[in-house]
Amino acid sequence: MNYINLIFNRRFKIYLTLKNKSIIKLIINLFLLWNTFKLFQIQADPKIQLLSGLLSVGIYFDIEDKDLNIQSFRSKSFVFGIFLLAICIFRSFYLITPLDKYYYLLLPFGISSISLLGKQVKKNNSFRNIIFLSFLLPSRRLFFYLFNPILLFLTKYLTYVFLLCLGTNPILEGRSIFINRSELIISTGCGGTDNMFFVICSVIIYLLTLKLRNPFNLKIVYFLMFFVPLLTNVIRNALLAIFINLETNNKDVLFYFFHDSYGSLIFSLFSVLILSFIYFKLLNEELN
Incomplete structure (x- = not known):
């Protein structure tokens, strides 16, 4: 018993x-x-x-x-x-x-x-x-306040150079980029700060759960963590400049979707996918 x-x-x-x-x-x-x-x-x-x-x-x-x-x-x-x-x-x-x-x-x-x-x-x-x-969620506002002016400055010139390489003959005046008679204004929300913070949060999650050990691999990830979202945001702004210069009735719809609607989130997802692919490839190399 x-x-x-x-x-x-x-x-x-x-x-x-x-x-x-x-x-x-x-x-x-x-x-x-x-x-x-x-x-x-x-x-x-x-x-x-x-x-x-x-x-x-x-x-x-x-x-x-x-x-x-x-x-x-x-x-x-x-x-x-x-x-x-x-x-x-x-x-x-x-x-x-x-x-x-x-x-x-x-x-x-x-x-x-x-x-x-x-x-x-x-x-x-x-x-x-x-x-x-x-606490990363409320930290987004602090990140935006600190880094958005820097990213706006970089984005303005990089978007101009990118459009110049495409042969569109842009004209840069202040925060405005002119292509023919169309004007793209690089406003406060065009710096790609949210895109970059989203990528940084993704990397932080990866480092907390599946951390890379190789110092060189970590340096690669830290560099790409800033470079990839900056590049994708420049491409997004360049596309917006091209859209407003189109001779079509759908240009306003395209501009709204990629500027104000859920279309802008696509570039954040692209940034995360690119960095995730590289991160897990480096992790797989370390494990093997």
């Missing part, structure tokens, strides 16, 4: 351990879905939705192979985490417009609150990576 009780107790403890590990992951995944739903509901900028989706995927893969145990329900950290998470979710119900910039903070606040529910392993904080990834 004692032997049977011993087996039962061991199985029950194993069940509770597995249950605790799955609970914390379930809470994180449910919150990621809630954050995605709120961004879609308020019709946030597609660039924000795409970036948030990328970071959510990164968080999902980061926790997938980790043992995340939930703390004792009576611990101060658990109670405080539940309190903060409740406030975070309650506040999100009042997030009904993209003018409310709380949508930048929902993901990092929620993930940080959930991390308080889990046990912190000494010398190895299991939640450090996902907290860092979640």
Whole structure:
């Protein structure tokens, strides 16, 4: 009888351990879905939705192979985490417009609150990576503020040179590029800052989950992390300049799609695909 009780107790403890590990992951995944739903509901900028989706995927893969145990329900950290998470979710119900910039903070606040529910392993904080990834979303605004003036300056001249190489005889005046009677204005949103930040976030996720070890390979990735999005954005601006110079009724439709609509995101995806291909090729060489 004692032997049977011993087996039962061991199985029950194993069940509770597995249950605790799955609970914390379930809470994180449910919150990621809630954050995605709120961004879609308020019709946030597609660039924000795409970036948030990328970071959510990164968080999902980061926790997938980790043992995340939930703390004792009576611990101060658990109670405080539940309190903060409740406030975070309650506040999100009042997030009904993209003018409310709380949508930048929902993901990092929620993930940080959930991390308080889990046990912190000494010398190895299991939640450090996902907290860092979640705070990349509001960091986008800081990145834009710091780097957009530099990228605008580079983009203006590189787009001009690219069009010159195509034989279109462009004229550069300030931020405007003229081709015949058509004018392309390199405005604040044309610097490709979002494109570059999207690529940087992708590389960060790769480095956290499947890190390259060779220093030379890392230098290649760091260089391409800035060069590839800069190049794709120059190509995008050059295409826009060509579109507005077309003698066709569809030129306005093409310009709107690649400038204001989801078409602009295609170039961000191209940048990520190019860099991902190179990154995993280098990783495969290291593993072999």
